[in-house]
Amino acid sequence: MSDDSAERPRMPSGDEPPPVPADDAGAASMPPRAGAGGREGSPAPSARADQKPAPHGGARLPHRASPEPPPVVGDAAPIIPSAHPARSITPAGGRWSDERVEAWIGMLLRSGVILAAIVASIGAVFFIAHYGARRADYHTFRAVPAGLDSVAGVVAGALALRSRWIIQLGLLLLIATPIARVAFSLVAFVLQRDRMYVLVTALVLGLLLFSLMGPGF
């Protein structure tokens, strides 16, 4: 990793200076939490054996051997009710705790998708009104017209109220959503003074912006 040198002095232990939430510092240096009932807590086989019959525990988490598919998509896949007792009493709270950041990120993602869908749909209404009766021909690839293939071009066209460009602007907003999420994580890592992950996240963000805004390929 490129952050090698910056982080090397701290390497021997995962202990971080105070600014990092207690939660994270602990996770690295201290192996299992005794009270957490973790699989790792006790020697593997027995820990696993007595974990399975848990009456209500196993019911909600999808078990690997069950025929249920992995919940890769789908919002309502089995999710534990949001009031986790352990969560609310965690002392690691703090303004920039991982939990708070995650909550904001969730909101950001949802709003991004909705906004993108609204903008693109508005464009689509006008697009269909004007060009809906034309014959579709997407069998031969010709690349979209100039202006529709760059961020600046799309913004300019959308401002000129060209319907196809407005749809594309909506799609760009959608593409920007995960990028904004990474940018948000970057800010959070900066505020947590987590230098290693500031570097990692900045690298990811740089790659994303390079791909979207870069000179093209």
Place this chain on the structure above:
Amino acid sequence: MTTGGQMPIALMMVLEAVGAVAAGLLGALTGLGGGIIIVPMLTLLFHVDIRYAIGASLVSVIATSSGAAAAYVREGYTNVRVGMLLEVATTLGAITGAFIAGYVSTSVIAVIFGLVLLFSAYRATRPLPEAPVVAAPDRLASWLRLHGDYPTPEGKRSYLVRRVPAGFGLMAVAGAISGLLGIGSGVVKVLAMDQAMGLPFKVSTTTSNFMIGVTAAASAGVYLHRGYLEPALALPVMLGVRAGALLGARVLTGARTATLRRIFNVVMVVIALEMLYKGLSGGI
């Protein structure tokens, strides 16, 4: 349907949206996501050039991932550090894959697509073997502070992470597949985190979901500049897949779906073979 190239644009957009809802439903049903169905649907059924199809599919992948991640992220399963670190690999892979996509023939892409589809169908039928629990802290993973915890009804349960380089390598492959084919490649991502790195299954799937959107956004830039993103094709797909995924998550739960899933697996194999055939015979 064979005259897909001739119908009015408005009709095509509507039919495409309907197909995309079905794809989103099936994606939610199998846990594979909608993208893997969209490309064959657009190319085989609507006779759309595979490059437009890949662009439209990729956009729908972002919509599905972001929408689902919004729900997951708040629940505290997602391991943001693992996700962010591995995203270095997936974004690099995705940009490379999207770059390569511009230089290989569409037939080659169709063949690779068919193979990935076959592999995914195979994976979907086979539950993953139980990955051994990581007992001792791995040095690199500790240094990177990747260990985490996730909520259970009994409180937080912590876990350890291992084999970071293997996971990183697999993620680069997942990214390249995603960039080349316009799919989320969640199957490979989950393999990397669950099997290679020892993350709990639920954490793997949610973190994978979070990463899929970022990976897809990395290729989307390249696709945009190449002119693969045709708004009239991508929009109905995006709205349809998202609606289908939402609907699927609501209605397709429970054991009754087992048969449906089995049927769908056969359909996937058939589609895969047709993609392979079309690719090899130069039909795509």
